Amino acid sequence: MTKAERAPAHPGPTGAAPQPPRGEPEHRPVVRVRTLVAALLLVLGAVGLLFVLAQVFSLVLDLLIAVVVAEGIRPLVTRVQQLRLPRMLAIVLVYIGLLALLALLIALLVQPVVTEAQSLASHVPEYQKHAISLIDGVAKRLGITSTQITSQVGGLLGNAASSLVTIGTTLAGAVGSLVLVLVLTFLWLTTAGRLRSFTIDLFPPRAQPLVVEVLGDIAFRMGGYVRAVALNMVVVGVVTGVACTLLRLPSPVLLGIFAGITVAIPMVGPFIGGIPPVLLGFTISPPWALLVLVVIVVIQLVDANTVVPVVMGRVLALPALAVVVALIVGFALAGVIGALLAIPIAAAIHVLVNRVLIPYIHHLQGRPDPAYAAAFGPEPPPAEPTPRA
Numbered sequence: 001m002t003k004a005e006r007a008p009a010h011p012g013p014t015g016a017a018p019q020p021p022r023g024e025p026e027h028r029p030v031v032r033v034r035t036l037v038a039a040l041l042l043v044l045g046a047v048g049l050l051f052v053l054a055q056v057f058s059l060v061l062d063l064l065i066a067v068v069v070a071e072g073i074r075p076l077v078t079r080v081q082q083l084r085l086p087r088m089l090a091i092v093l094v095y096i097g098l099l100a101l102l103a104l105l106i107a108l109l110v111q112p113v114v115t116e117a118q119s120l121a122s123h124v125p126e127y128q129k130h131a132i133s134l135i136d137g138v139a140k141r142l143g144i145t146s147t148q149i150t151s152q153v154g155g156l157l158g159n160a161a162s163s164l165v166t167i168g169t170t171l172a173g174a175v176g177s178l179v180l181v182l183v184l185t186f187l188w189l190t191t192a193g194r195l196r197s198f199t200i201d202l203f204p205p206r207a208q209p210l211v212v213e214v215l216g217d218i219a220f221r222m223g224g225y226v227r228a229v230a231l232n233m234v235v236v237g238v239v240t241g242v243a244c245t246l247l248r249l250p251s252p253v254l255l256g257i258f259a260g261i262t263v264a265i266p267m268v269g270p271f272i273g274g275i276p277p278v279l280l281g282f283t284i285s286p287p288w289a290l291l292v293l294v295v296i297v298v299i300q301l302v303d304a305n306t307v308v309p310v311v312m313g314r315v316l317a318l319p320a321l322a323v324v325v326a327l328i329v330g331f332a333l334a335g336v337i338g339a340l341l342a343i344p345i346a347a348a349i350h351v352l353v354n355r356v357l358i359p360y361i362h363h364l365q366g367r368p369d370p371a372y373a374a375a376f377g378p379e380p381p382p383a384e385p386t387p388r389a
Contacts, residue, residue: 057334061334061337061338061341062177062180062181062184063184064341064345065181065184065337065340065341066181066182066184066185066187066188067188067222068222068225068226068341068344069181069185069226070185070188070189070192071219071222071223071226072222072223072225072226072227072230073094073098073185073189073223073226074189074219074223075223075227076094077090077091077094077189078090080093080094087190087193088190091186091189091190095182095186099182109253109257196215199211199215200212200215204375206374206375207375207376209375210355210371210372210374210375210376211375213355213371214351214352214355214356217351217355218347218348218351218352220315221315221316221317221344221347221348221350221351222344222347222348224315224316225315225316225343225344225347226344228307228315229264231307232263232264232303232307232308233260233261233263233264234260235303235307236259236260236263236270236273236299236300236303237256237257237259237260237261237263238256238260239256239299240255240256240259240260240273240277240296240299241253241255241256241257241259242256243295243296243299244256244277244292247277247281247288247291247292247295248284249277249280249281249284249292250280250283251280255276255277255280258273258276259273259274259277260273261273263303264340265327265336265339265340266308266323266327266339266343267323267324267327268327270300270303270304274293274296274297274300277292277296278292278293278296280292281293316343316347316350317347317350318343318346318347318350322346322350323343323346325346326342326343326345326346327339327342327343329342330342330345355371356372359371359372360372360376363376
């Protein structure tokens with residue numbers, strides 16, 4: 001036997017594992033039962049969590065609305081608190097002021113809205129006959145049959161009348177949700193400071209400045225979005241109501257409120273809010289409906305070139321594609337409420353991606369961001385003491 005054959009089979013200087021002899025089966029690691037049970041429990045836990053969230057989905061939506069609204073009125077609470085008042089007292093004073101303003105608006109608008117809704121519902125058959133006769137005249141000029149079109153128009157107007165009759169039930173449900181949101185908003189304002197301090201304390205001391213900046217940026221974008229949208233709703237609602245009054249359209253207050261509410265939905269809201277005034281314009285004459293359309297378009301163009309760029313550009317800094325995707329996902333998950341919440345939530349995700357995720361990827365690629373490196377990078381070596389002379 002040669003010396004090479006008598007040499008023991010051990011790893012070489014490079015530390016490589018010995019190769020199994022030829023002809024023998026290679027032993028592969030077997031998945032243990034404990035691993036399978038842990039994976040099964042993990043899957044069952046995820047499914048259970050999704051089931052629980054699905055059951056309390058409406059409550060989660062109310063909580064998200066409360067958080068967004070709270071961040072919108074937080075600067076007002078801070079300004080009141082600067083008058084050397086306790087924070088709880090400042091929150092109570094802001095709430096009393098907002099509730100007084102809300103009560104004043106309800107007192108001023110409920111009676112006209114109910115009266116105009118009843119009047120509009122009572123005149124729906126007249127509007128239906130007028131629309132059908134108008135469609136018949138257009139169809140005869142074009143040489144087409146209009147039986148199917150007129151039946152569809154009649155059905156749509158009948159559904160609109162029934163919706164106006166049941167408006168009280170919808171308002172009652174909205175008032176219940178509003179009360180819950182107001183309570184959750186108050187609780188968030190009173191406890192968010194401690195929750196924020198607790199969250200910041202979970203990170204290392206050198207990472208806490210970055211966490212403070214990220215949380216502050218998220219709060220600024222959410223609050224700025226809420227305040228800008230609220231101002232935009234008031235402006236568009238008032239201007240649309242005045243325009244509908246000058247155009248002698250029926251129910252101008254109701255049309256103004258509807259336009260103000262729908263403008264809160266980005267991109268598609270202005271189109272939805274302009275449909276009822278144009279349709280009611282046809283009850284006067286087709287040229288009058290065209291005039292109403294021109295006025296509504298001018299109002300929306302002025303709004304789109306003043307408030308909307310400020311909201312989407314300076315406050316949110318969201319690209320148009322992100323806004324569209326957020327609206328589609330939000331509407332698919334929770335309808336109109338999901339579309340309203342989609343933009344501030346997308347803004348928060350945008351902050352996390354730009355301030356945390358992208359710097360982390362750059363850090364892995366060897367090109368660290370200065371702020372991220374100072375927070376989560378390797379700690380600098382301790383400075384050597386200078387020798388005494």
